[in-house]
Amino acid sequence: MIPFVINIVYFLLSLALLLAFIRLTRGPSLPDRVVALELIASIVVGFVGVHAIDTGISSLLDVAIVIALTAFLAAIGFARFLERGTQE
Amino acid sequence: MRDIIVSILLLAGAGFMLLAAVGIVRLPDLPTRMHASTKAGAMGAMFTMAGVAFFFADGVVLARAFAIVVFILITSPIAAHVIGRAGYFIGTPLSGAAR
Numbered sequence: 001m002i003p004f005v006i007n008i009v010y011f012l013l014s015l016a017l018l019l020a021f022i023r024l025t026r027g028p029s030l031p032d033r034v035v036a037l038e039l040i041a042s043i044v045v046g047f048v049g050v051h052a053i054d055t056g057i058s059s060l061l062d063v064a065i066v067i068a069l070t071a072f073l074a075a076i077g078f079a080r081f082l083e084r085g086t087q088e
Numbered sequence: 089m090r091d092i093i094v095s096i097l098l099l100a101g102a103g104f105m106l107l108a109a110v111g112i113v114r115l116p117d118l119p120t121r122m123h124a125s126t127k128a129g130a131m132g133a134m135f136t137m138a139g140v141a142f143f144f145a146d147g148v149v150l151a152r153a154f155a156i157v158v159f160i161l162i163t164s165p166i167a168a169h170v171i172g173r174a175g176y177f178i179g180t181p182l183s184g185a186a187r
Contacts, residue, residue: 002143005095012102019109023121031175035122038167039112042129043105045156046136050098053143061140061152068133068159075167082174 006054013050016043034078041071094143101135104128116183118175126168130160 020043024036045064052060111124134157141153 001091001095005098009098009102012099012106016102016106016109019106019113020125023112029118029175029178029180031118031171031178031180032121034171035118035125036112038171039108039125039129042125042133042160042164043109045133045160046101046105049133049136049140049153050102052140053094053098058140058144058146058149058152061149061156064137065152065156065159068156068163072163072167076170079167079170079174082178 002053006050009050010047013043013047017047030078030082034075034082037078038071038075041067041074090142090145094139097135097139097142101132101139104132104135108132118180119172119182122168122172126164130164133157133160 017040020036020039024033024040027033027036045068048060048064048067052058052064105128108125108128111128112121115121115124137153137156141150144150
């Protein structure tokens with residue numbers, strides 16, 4: 001039962017990744033793209049969790065922690081860049 | 089029994105993430121898109137991590153999954169606030185009644 005459900009979950013997450021990528025390419029302004037990037041990072045965290053269940057390797061959760069941390073720092077950095085760019 | 093719980097949690101997590109992605113494509117302006125992606129995305133990641141913790145049923149994995157959930161709950165509102173603030177100050181266009 002679990003492998004079947006995992007296939008469905010992979011499909012749903014891939015669809016979500018595709019939709020977020022559409023917004024990443026089409027987004028009219030830079031903040032829209034940053035929001036799409038953050039959502040993509042969140043979806044990838046879910047992907048890594050499902051892959052940890054699929055392969056049975058629990059160490060993959062460390063990868064999920066690192067991806068979440070990197071996404072947060074990237075969002076903060078982009079926001080800093082946006083606000084400083086307007087003052088000049 | 090464990091398989092049923094894990095399946096339900098994983099499907100709920102994937103469903104919330106798909107909802108967040110649909111919202112980010114369909115909603116009209118920056119704050120509403122952020123509203124969809126931040127909350128539903130964090131909820132999806134939390135459900136997925138709960139499924140992982142139930143699947144492995146191990147103390148170390150439970151601690152790691154709990155750490156990921158707490159980290160997402162702390163950082164996701166901060167990132168949304170900072171991006172929304174930046175978007176407001178550079179004057180991204182709003183839609184509808186918020187204009």
